[in-house]
Amino acid sequence: MTASTIDNRDDLISYLHAAMALEHATIPPYLTAYYSIRSGTNSDAAHIIRVVAVEEMLHLTLAANVLNAIGGTPDLTLPGFVPTYPAYLPDGEDDFTVDLRPFSPEAVETFCRIERPGEAPGAGSRLVRTADRARPVLVSSPTVEGMRFYSIGEFYEEIIEGLEKVAADDPGLFCGDPTLQVGPEYFYSGGGTVTTVRDLDSARRALRAIAAQGEGLDSGVHDADGELAHYYRFRQLQLGRYYQVGDRPDSPSGPPLGVSWDDVYRLKVSARLSDYPAGSELARAARGFNADYGAFLALLTKAFNGRPGLLQDAVWYMFRLRDGFNRLVRNPLPGSGGLNAAPTFEVPTAVDSGPHAPRTVGGTPRAVTR
Amino acid sequence: MTDQSFEEFLHLSVDLTAFEETELLGTGLAHQYLAKVRAACGGEVVSALLDAHRAARADAADGVGGHDPAVLDRALRHRIFSDDRLGPVARNVIKLWYAGMWYGLPPEWTDCYGARTAAETATVTAASYQEGLLWPAIGANPPGAKAPGYGSWAQPPRIDDRYLRGGAK
Structure with missing residues (x-):
């Protein structure tokens, strides 16, 4: 048994900040694949990706609740909160990264790796040494330098033990x-019921809910509520068939599922602002998206710091982001060999940042004054 | 359909709609719209329209890659909108972008210039209603589509500065 890497409240706070960053970091890759699908096509795949992305938003909120319950301060505007893609994954392998990819077999393979329920062979290997490299890592130990987790499930198991x-x-x-x-009166229709956290029991419930829905240690195809874990949701796209209750992991027996890999905008993988022609209209649109995204993260930060009612505004922020996403992916990216543009998620350092800054509406367009 | 005429159709559409190229391509319908104008009026009318637009831009060129907006405005009126053949087609291209519909041209036009298909009013695709430029122009969502989110209607519409009176060009 490895010694715990969590000794006190400060360690827990570091871990829960990392948990929020991790949950968020999965969302841009899912959204990129989702919005690359041409409307009216691939409804099975779009639905699967959307369900998982929405559940990651629930997980982000649950992690914020646990962090708040122990006296931490959620902040989605901190530098580095949004990783630089491609970013490495914490599943014990050093040979692949998480990219922002259009819907494709490669994207689904990455999603399966993100969500793979990877219980370490022995508790002693929960933490593995990170290879020496410059790329960002989604989950590393915030308290022990140079170590990261074998899987996301192990990461949450470490937090739960640390809390205990x-x-x-x-x-x-x-x-x-x-x-x-943030209770169910503010967060609803979003991938499950949000748990408010006030003690060890509710904290465990919140974190186990994350593990069970997604990347958890449960190795079953369905969880106790009959819900399919994320890994198996994505496996359906690889295997071409839906699971039914009682199925074994490698042989789903439900109805067939259609995937049309060609009905997708071919996006530049992990596009950067530097891939956009300098000074172009399109570069301005890409920067505008990033600014809107930064404003959205600042809004969530306020919602998690005493103004949960702002989550209602977050809904229309997200719809605006959807429209901006769609606009970019339909534009060819000059000089990319026939690929299309995509949001880069390089969030500018916001003037309006931090939990206590005044609330503003972001983006370039100006509200009409009446 | 050549790449060059598509590019020229986009440039024409930018001048006709006052929307930027990124927004026009962002509808995902630019190729279908050019195909629709061709199918309705015939390739010859489309070529003439693009030629006239190229000439109007040349009239207004400032020699450093831009153009004088006042001169361009006059040149478009002179070369396109006051032309009996091209004027109605150009107005229809505007309506196509804003409303997602091809509005049938009147018999006076088809009698003179053939192309009977131009007289038929039609929606281009199921997506063209949702992508009509009239919605972003007024800062609203198309009713029944692109849900804006509960309570969003309490916010003032967001409209680009350059479209507002006194706003930057």
Whole structure:
């Protein structure tokens, strides 16, 4: 058994910041694949990707609730919160990265790797040494330099054990302001029920819900509620068939599922602003998307810091992001050999950042004054 | 359909609609719209329209890659909108982008210039209603599509500065 990497509240806070960054980091790759699908086609695949992306948004909110419950301060505007793609994954392998890809067999393979339920062969190998490299890593230990987790499930297991250990020594661990919790009255129709966190039991429930829905340690195809884990949702796209309850992992027996890999905008993989022609209209649109995305993360930060009602505004922010996403992916990217543009998620350092900054509406277009 | 005439159709559409190329391509319908104009009026009319537009831009060229907007405005009116054959087609291209529909040209036009198919009013694709430029022009979503999110209607419409009175060009 490896010694725990979590000794106190500060360690837990670091881990939960990392958990929020991790949950968020999966969303741009899913959205890129989702919006690359031409409208009216690939409805099975689009539905599967959308369900998973929405559940990641729930996971982000659950992680924020746990962080708030122990007196931390969620901040989605911190530099590095949004990774630079391609980013490495924490599943014990050093040979692949997470890219922003159009819907394709490669994208689905990456999604399966992100979500693979990878219980370490022995608890001793939960933490593995990171290879020496410059690329960003989605999940590394925030408290032990140079170490990262064998899988995302292991990462959450480490946090749960850390919470248990620190709570046993410190009865005041759950000292967070209860009004900062985001409850089901603010987060709904979003991939499951949000758990408010006020003690060890509810914290465990919140984190286990993340593990069970996605990348968790459960090796079953369906969880206790009969819901299909993310890994198996994506496997359906590879195997061309839906799972039914009772199926074994490699032989789904449900109805066949159609995938049309060609009905997709061929996007530049992990596009960067530097791929856009300097000074072009299209570069301006890509920067505008990034600015809107930054404003959206600032809005979520405020929602997680005492203004949960702002999550209602987050809905129309997301719809605007959808329209901006669609606009970019339909534009050819000059000089890319026939590929299309895509959001780069290079979020500018916001003037309006931090949980206590005043609220503004981002983006270039100006509101009409009446 | 050559790449060059597609590019020219885009440039024409930018001048006719006052929307940027990125927005026009962002509808995903530019190719279908050019094909629709061709199918309705015939390739010869489309070529003449693109030629007239190229000439109008040449009239207004400022020699450093841009053009004088006032001169371009006059040249478009002179070479295209006041032309009996090209004027109605150009107006229809505007309506096509804004409403996603090809509005049938009147018998006066088809009697003179043939192309009976130009007289038929038709929606181009199921997507063209949703992608009509009239919606972003007024900062609203097409009713029944592109849901804007609960409560979004409490916010003022977002319209680019350059379309607002007194806004930057």
